[in-house]
Amino acid sequence: MAERRRLILRNFLSPEICKELEFIHKSCCTIGYRPNVFSTTLSHLIATNSPHLIMPFVPIRERLKEKVEEYFGCEYELFVEFTGLISWCKGASIGWHSDDNRDHLKQRDFSAVCYLNNYEVDFLGGLFHFQDGEPSTIAPMAGDVVIYTADERNIHSVSEISEGERITLALWFSRDASHDEDANLLKSLSNCSLSSHICSIASCFPMLASxxxxxxxxxxxxxxxxxxxxxxxxxxxxxxxxxxxxxxxxxxxxxxxxxxxxxxxxxxxxxxxxxxxxxxxxxxxxxxxxxxxxxxxxxxxxxxxxxxxxxxxxxxxxxxxxxxxxxxxxxxxxxxxxxxxxxxxxxxxxxxxxxxxxxxxxxxxxxxxxxxxxRNELVMSLPFWRAHHFIFSTANLH
Structure with missing residues (x-):
């Protein structure tokens, strides 16, 4: 059996969900983790009184986790370690590296990058390259997803953005339960003033971070x-x-x-x-x-x-x-x-x-x-999340 180290999913996300996530990012983002990069994490949305904006992410996280577990044969083993929107602007790039080559990333087993806008339409540059194997180069197109093992088998780089803003949804997966993102998100949500009895627009206005x-x-x-x-x-x-x-x-x-x-x-x-x-x-x-x-x-x-x-x-x-x-x-x-x-x-x-x-x-x-x-969807889902200790789609449970 051929070694499975990466998976490409075409049109995995609909154009509408891509636009929705782009809306969330452009209205909430802060400075990112590297030069000329902006980011929006789920924890940031909660901290700035926009916890309801995590709802569009929930079914995507589930679907991607299932795809990773199915393709790489690790059913029921994975936890979502990180979920965030990231945009790369002019001058941003990243050299050859693997996602586990730094100590604080050793727990990461798989990475997924979902593209939310289009190469040569919304931005120039920003091609995703693998050092070896196929495909060697990926031109980002809205709705496509690249999933890969976060190790030396997938050394990769991103070419410099020369114009526009390249927007992605990034997820990291780990077998280590201590790095489960859901536990921290649920803890943060418990500190929000969410009530099924009081849900007015006045309670939904965002608040600025520093x-x-x-x-x-x-x-x-x-x-x-x-x-x-x-x-x-x-x-x-x-x-x-x-x-x-x-x-x-x-x-x-x-x-x-x-x-x-x-x-x-x-x-x-x-x-x-x-x-x-x-x-x-x-x-x-x-x-x-x-x-x-x-x-x-x-x-x-x-x-x-x-x-x-x-x-x-x-x-x-x-x-x-x-x-x-x-x-x-x-x-x-x-x-x-x-x-x-x-x-x-x-x-x-x-x-x-x-x-x-x-x-x-x-x-x-x-x-x-x-x-x-x-906001109402979040309020209805929260009791189930707390009972099961993880975040999941509850539409069929209501």
């Missing part, structure tokens, strides 16, 4: 003299800016103190967005709330029905001046921000510009419905 976790490059996160805030950058590349319309003089007052950390702290407070020369009148509890709604808007825009409810007003001259000043503080390096989180070739032609004024209020309602649906 501002340092959203600053790129990370080595500037203590001084903020160059670089950019990731949340502000993602909004900016989609045409939005942040505005504190409840007190238009707030920025003027703070500007005199010239402290980036103070501005970053303000992102945790209620704010508004602007689009072009207009103010979106619908307010948000913080920048993560605003970012989740905007990313949801671009995920679902083609499905939304237009309305005649206009929810923008023209910006005043003072507001335009303070928005420019605020952007200069949060996005000190605009070119770098556009390079790392902007679209390939700088194109944002897919923006549904003409629909913003007619449908943005509606998308807030759609985002709330989506969020509450996932």
């Amino acid at each position: 501002s340092n976790m959203y600053w790129f490059p990370p080595e500037e996160a203590s001084r903020f003299q160059t670089g950019f805030n990731i949340c502000s950058a993602r909004l900016y590349t989609l045409g939005f800016n942040v505005c504190f319309s409840d007190n238009p003089d707030k920025e003027c007052h703070l500007a005199a103190r010239d402290s980036c950390s103070i501005y970053l702290k303000l992102l945790e407070e209620p704010l508004n967005l602007t689009y072009g020369d207009e103010l979106v009148t619908r307010g948000f509890v913080n920048i993560l709330h605003a970012l989740q709604v905007v990313q949801f808007y671009y995920w679902k825009a083609s499905e939304l029905e237009t309305t005649e409810s206009i929810d923008t007003v023209p910006l005043s001259e003072l507001q335009q001046q303070t928005i420019t000043r605020l952007r200069a503080v949060l996005l000190k390096d605009l070119q770098l921000a556009e390079t790392l989180v902007g679209c390939i070739n700088g194109s944002i032609s897919q923006r549904p510009l003409e629909r913003l004024r007619y449908s943005f209020s509606a998308v807030v309602c759609e985002w709330e419905a989506y969020t509450l649906k996932l």
